[in-house]
Amino acid sequence: MRRNFLLSVLIVLISFSCVTLSKYSNLPEVKAWESDIAKFEQLDVTKSYPSDAILFAGSSSIRLWSTIGKDMMPYNVIQRGYGGAKLSDFTVYADRIIYPHPCKAIVIFIANDISGDENDKSPLEVSQLFRKTLYIIRRKFADTPVFWISVTPTPSRWAVWPEIKEANGMIKEICESHRNTYFIDTEKYFLNSSGLPRSNLFVDDKLHLNANGYSIWAGIIKSELNRVLVN
Numbered sequence: 394m395r396r397n398f399l400l401s402v403l404i405v406l407i408s409f410s411c412v413t414l415s416k417y418s419n420l421p422e423v424k425a426w427e428s429d430i431a432k433f434e435q436l437d438v439t440k441s442y443p444s445d446a447i448l449f450a451g452s453s454s455i456r457l458w459s460t461i462g463k464d465m466m467p468y469n470v471i472q473r474g475y476g477g478a479k480l481s482d483f484t485v486y487a488d489r490i491i492y493p494h495p496c497k498a499i500v501i502f503i504a505n506d507i508s509g510d511e512n513d514k515s516p517l518e519v520s521q522l523f524r525k526t527l528y529i530i531r532r533k534f535a536d537t538p539v540f541w542i543s544v545t546p547t548p549s550r551w552a553v554w555p556e557i558k559e560a561n562g563m564i565k566e567i568c569e570s571h572r573n574t575y576f577i578d579t580e581k582y583f584l585n586s587s588g589l590p591r592s593n594l595f596v597d598d599k600l601h602l603n604a605n606g607y608s609i610w611a612g613i614i615k616s617e618l619n620r621v622l623v624n
Contacts, residue, residue, distance in 0.1 A: 420481075423481065423485050426478070429475045430486045430489050430490065433473055434489060434493070437494075442469070442471050444496065445468075445469060445496070446468070446494070446497060447465065447471070447496060447498045447618065448494050448496045448498070448499045449461060449471065449472050449473065449502075450491065450501050451483065451501050451502040451504075452475070452477065452478035452479075452503045452505055453475075453476035453478070454502055454504065455473070456472070457474070457601060458474070458607060460607060461611075464607070464615065465614075465618075468497070468618065471494055471496065473490050478503050478505060479505045479514075480503050480514075480519060480523060481506065481514065481522060483501075483503055483526065484522050484525050487526050487529045487530065488532075491529075491534070495534075496537065497622060498539070498618065498622060499539045500539075500540040500542065500614065500618075501526070501539070501540070501542065502541075502542040502544075504544045506560070507519065507544075507553050507560060515556075516556055516560035516562075519560040519563070520564050523564050523567060527539060538573045538575065538622065540574075540575045540577055540618070541564055541575070541576050541577065542577045542579065542610075542614060543561045543576065543579050544557050544560065544561055545580075546558075546583050546584055547583075548590045548595060549595075549598060550600065561578075565578070575621060577613060577614055579610065582613060583609070594606035
């Protein structure tokens with residue numbers, strides 16, 4: 394009886410995952426990123442990368458990380474960030490972004506699904522999109538370590554931090570229940586003693602990291618990479 398129940402739950406989760414992808418793939422806001430993804434594909438044709446590189450993919454914090462190569466040394470880096478990315482579009486393009494790159498590890502940061510907009514996703518929807526992304530990755534890279542960087546508490550989106558924090562928690566649970574999948578928790582490093590975002594770690598938009606913010610972020614990420622990847 395319990396076996397049949399678990400099988401039914403698994404079928405529902407797989408079905409839900411498939412439905413979410415078809416739900417988003419034809420949206421104009423998702424199709425709008427086609428040219429950016431095509432540029433990544435052109436890079437994959439014209440530039441070669443070592444097989445021990447770490448693929449960093451996601452939204453603008455990855456794209457704007459100008460010191461990523463230096464910050465992650467001695468790791469080789471493949472940088473695949475595009476501004477404004479959401480899991481609802483990244484999941485659609487995940488195979489085209491990730492599959493060309495046999496690599497040492499995959500690191501993902503995507504922070505725009507809950508932003509205070511009326512079209513924000515629920516924490517559950519965000520977590521299920523992450524689950525779908527992980528499923529897509531595992532279809533080709535069954536054993537490659539995958540790291541999810543938690544969404545950072547920022548001054549500009551502090552009003553919706555409870556929802557972001559809830560989504561972070563759900564994704565953390567997914568990571569902990571899957572082999573070779575890791576949640577990089579950055580929250581405490583970006584809050585002050587009063588529990589508010591450290592404004593001095595962000596540029597004027599109070600959303601993106603400044604040099605000091607990137608320095609802290611890089612240290613957290615590299616420490617976790619070293620913990621998992623260094624024998």
